[in-house]
Amino acid sequence: MPLIDSGKLVDDAWVRLGDDDALPAADVPVIVSLARFHKDRASLVGRNGGLGIFLASSQHPKDIADHLADFALVALDFPKFRDGRGFTIARELREHLGYRGIIRAVGHTLPDQYLALVRCGVTQVEIPEGRDPALWAHALAEISTAYQVSVAGPLSMARLARHKKTEHAA
Amino acid sequence: MSPTAAARQIDPPANGLSSHAGIYHYDQVDRDFLKERVEQFRRQVARRLAGELTEDEFKPLRLMNGLYLQLHAYMLRIAVPYGILTSRQVRQFGRIARQYDKGFGHFTTRQNLQFNWIKLVDVPAILDLLAEVDMHAIQTSGNCIRNVTSDQFAGVASDEVVDPRHYAEVLRQWSTLHPEFSFLPRKFKIAITGSSADRAAICIHDVGLIAKRGADGTVGFEVYVGGGLGRTPFIAKKLRDFLPEDELIAYLEAVLRVYNAYGRRDNIYKARIKILVHELGIDAFRDEVEAEFARMPVAQYRLEPAILDGIRTRFASQPYEALEPISGILARARLEDQAFNRWVRTNVAVHRQPGYAIATITLKPAGGIPGDVSADQMDVIADLADRYSFGEIRVTHEQNLVLAHVRQDDLPALWKALADIGFGEANSGLITDIIACPGLDYCALANARSIPLAQRISERFADLDRQHDIGELKIKISGCINACGHHHVGHIGILGVDKKGVEAYQLTLGGSAAEAGAIGDILGPALSADETLDAIDAVVGVYLDQRQDGERFLDTLARIGHTPFKDKVYAAH
Numbered sequence A: 001m002p003l004i005d006s007g008k009l010v011d012d013a014w015v016r017l018g019d020d021d022a023l024p025a026a027d028v029p030v031i032v033s034l035a036r037f038h039k040d041r042a043s044l045v046g047r048n049g050g051l052g053i054f055l056a057s058s059q060h061p062k063d064i065a066d067h068l069a070d071f072a073l074v075a076l077d078f079p080k081f082r083d084g085r086g087f088t089i090a091r092e093l094r095e096h097l098g099y100r101g102i103i104r105a106v107g108h109t110l111p112d113q114y115l116a117l118v119r120c121g122v123t124q125v126e127i128p129e130g131r132d133p134a135l136w137a138h139a140l141a142e143i144s145t146a147y148q149v150s151v152a153g154p155l156s157m158a159r160l161a162r163h164k165k166t167e168h169a170a
Numbered sequence B: 001m002s003p004t005a006a007a008r009q010i011d012p013p014a015n016g017l018s019s020h021a022g023i024y025h026y027d028q029v030d031r032d033f034l035k036e037r038v039e040q041f042r043r044q045v046a047r048r049l050a051g052e053l054t055e056d057e058f059k060p061l062r063l064m065n066g067l068y069l070q071l072h073a074y075m076l077r078i079a080v081p082y083g084i085l086t087s088r089q090v091r092q093f094g095r096i097a098r099q100y101d102k103g104f105g106h107f108t109t110r111q112n113l114q115f116n117w118i119k120l121v122d123v124p125a126i127l128d129l130l131a132e133v134d135m136h137a138i139q140t141s142g143n144c145i146r147n148v149t150s151d152q153f154a155g156v157a158s159d160e161v162v163d164p165r166h167y168a169e170v171l172r173q174w175s176t177l178h179p180e181f182s183f184l185p186r187k188f189k190i191a192i193t194g195s196s197a198d199r200a201a202i203c204i205h206d207v208g209l210i211a212k213r214g215a216d217g218t219v220g221f222e223v224y225v226g227g228g229l230g231r232t233p234f235i236a237k238k239l240r241d242f243l244p245e246d247e248l249i250a251y252l253e254a255v256l257r258v259y260n261a262y263g264r265r266d267n268i269y270k271a272r273i274k275i276l277v278h279e280l281g282i283d284a285f286r287d288e289v290e291a292e293f294a295r296m297p298v299a300q301y302r303l304e305p306a307i308l309d310g311i312r313t314r315f316a317s318q319p320y321e322a323l324e325p326i327s328g329i330l331a332r333a334r335l336e337d338q339a340f341n342r343w344v345r346t347n348v349a350v351h352r353q354p355g356y357a358i359a360t361i362t363l364k365p366a367g368g369i370p371g372d373v374s375a376d377q378m379d380v381i382a383d384l385a386d387r388y389s390f391g392e393i394r395v396t397h398e399q400n401l402v403l404a405h406v407r408q409d410d411l412p413a414l415w416k417a418l419a420d421i422g423f424g425e426a427n428s429g430l431i432t433d434i435i436a437c438p439g440l441d442y443c444a445l446a447n448a449r450s451i452p453l454a455q456r457i458s459e460r461f462a463d464l465d466r467q468h469d470i471g472e473l474k475i476k477i478s479g480c481i482n483a484c485g486h487h488h489v490g491h492i493g494i495l496g497v498d499k500k501g502v503e504a505y506q507l508t509l510g511g512s513a514a515e516a517g518a519i520g521d522i523l524g525p526a527l528s529a530d531e532t533l534d535a536i537d538a539v540v541g542v543y544l545d546q547r548q549d550g551e552r553f554l555d556t557l558a559r560i561g562h563t564p565f566k567d568k569v570y571a572a573h
Helices: A032-045 A065-070 A084-094 A110-117 A134-142 B028-049 B054-065 B087-100 B120-132 B165-175 B245-262 B273-281 B281-293 B305-313 B328-336 B340-348 B374-389 B408-420 B453-462 B464-470 B531-544 B553-560 B563-569
Strands: A004-005 A006-011 A030-033 A050-054 A071-076 A102-107 A124-126 B067-070 B074-078 B084-086 B102-108 B114-117 B192-193 B205-214 B218-223 B237-242 B348-350 B356-361 B373-374 B394-397 B401-407 B475-478 B492-499 B502-508
Touching: A030 A032, A032 A065, A050 A065, A050 A102, A071 A084, A084 A110, A084 B245, A102 A134, A102 B120, A110 A134, A134 B028, B028 B054, B028 B120, B028 B305, B054 B067, B054 B464, B074 B120, B084 B087, B084 B218, B087 B102, B087 B114, B087 B120, B087 B394, B114 B120, B165 B192, B165 B245, B165 B305, B205 B237, B205 B245, B237 B245, B237 B281, B237 B408, B245 B273, B245 B281, B245 B305, B273 B281, B328 B340, B328 B408, B340 B348, B340 B356, B340 B408, B340 B464, B356 B408, B373 B374, B374 B394, B374 B401, B374 B408, B453 B475, B453 B531, B464 B531, B492 B531, B531 B553, B531 B563, B553 B563
Parallel strands: A030 A050, A050 A071, A071 A102, A102 A124, B192 B205, B475 B492
Antiparallel strands: A004 A006, A004 A124, B067 B074, B074 B114, B084 B394, B102 B114, B102 B373, B205 B218, B218 B237, B348 B356, B356 B401, B394 B401, B492 B502
């Protein structure tokens, strides 16, 4: 799947590993399910290539909270673009759990959701084959006003407070 | 006479008329945002028309911009933030109605305005016209935080403790394109009031807020959650008794996060927060919210007093004249004209400024369609607002309009002008002040027509003597179980059902959307439209026979129970 990072098409070095797939060479970064992680933790952690975890939209960040230091990447699944749980999961990883690695949205998302994903802390998005990546690049710049706090900024209610120093009384 | 105080006037428009209207006046940030948002939707429409977006993908995008596909055409629902408009905005509605619809618009129970005959290709142009007057259709639909609703008497009611408009505006900005809460399990409606009398029906909203003052005078909120109608109606439950003002946003974020994480997504009919609250129980739900709240960097979300002060500066204030509290002109007119006197009794409320009054314009003429206003009527109402109410018009959840700052001296002239356009009916809160959803005339979900039934009821009870004798009695009609016409909380509720391919109506009695709130009880088997009319007559007859000194319909019903009503209605069956 094509991969978008910061609005640009980038190469994807990561390999999604099935639960029964053999481990590739140690320098190939892999993304595994939570079940596989718990089963093979000893052989997965500390590989040179880096470890990523796949979180279904029904799984909870607290399921991985104790192991976050092991993961260079968290892949959040969007089974349907209407399933917005990933937005809350991403924000929670950043805001409550202080996670600083890559958060990747996989599955079905729309370019129209890209800016919101980024604002909730998502760094990469897998996009469907055959779609024009320019739509994603464009989406980042489409709306420049953010009224509310988000983990990617603004980090305060500054926008809501914009009137406070202005005197409008006639 | 001179104004009582230096009234705040903001960004006087070219026509110089609407600058004292008590709305939040946009600044450049709001206008820039809106421009970008219109452009974004213009491109989304273009992508859909070019086949780059499937209808499945386009649907939530257009819904988030208030665009529905109905039975015969697209419907565009325009946001009226907490129901307050300027005359200029109402004139623009008239222009759009003439140019792009069939010459009328429809005010809804969500204090919004709908155009029912819109073409997809015209929508970007309509949004441009709306943006000219600082309006839009953002979040009037879709699984997001919807347009916030409030008390139509906000800021002027004599029983008001806290003006809810400033908090409603904070909520409007905070919820606008919220990155985390735009793909919720289902829609999310917030209502806020600041009075002891609840005119905003907060008990039937996903979140209901009552702004109040603590013992030391500081503002806080009583927070309710999980109210809603639809096929599983619930009255909202209390979540917090006194949420401090500065924690409002943080706490609502916590509520929404719990909902977004745990709300059901497997069944559209079980996806509202009311089901989550019901299944978890209010105590367990509260524990989840408080746990999330405790983890949040609350300082980042703090609603500082300075933010509210700033928002307040964007609300114009009204240059009221210093008037005698009792108007001699009004008193004389009431004595001389019984019809006018009757209108004052039902449609005029006490204003907190001496010598002023709040006038409700019921959009329910005998035989009319509840909430419908023609472009010509819009123009007249806008003119009347300029002449008598500082260019401000409000929409109520009962599908009526309000002029909130009328000099008592001007009431006779205002009433005559309203009567000239067919809106002088003295029926606010009476049996013909009916709420009705669009029903099968427009809506793809409906089982039965609502509008023709509302029209027939209002014809049947058109006699004003009889209406005033009956007194307060609220009829609410929904064309299907989604309950857009709030039938569950009607004193008499009417639900359209499909009885083996035939339209039929099920009656409920005893619902209420006022303070405590109550869901009505089903009276009996569904009836035809003709039988429904007779049944309402029978219910009213039992009430008139049985009522005791000063009892309203609901009081008599509470005292004697459903059985006498049921017996009478189904006697012939």
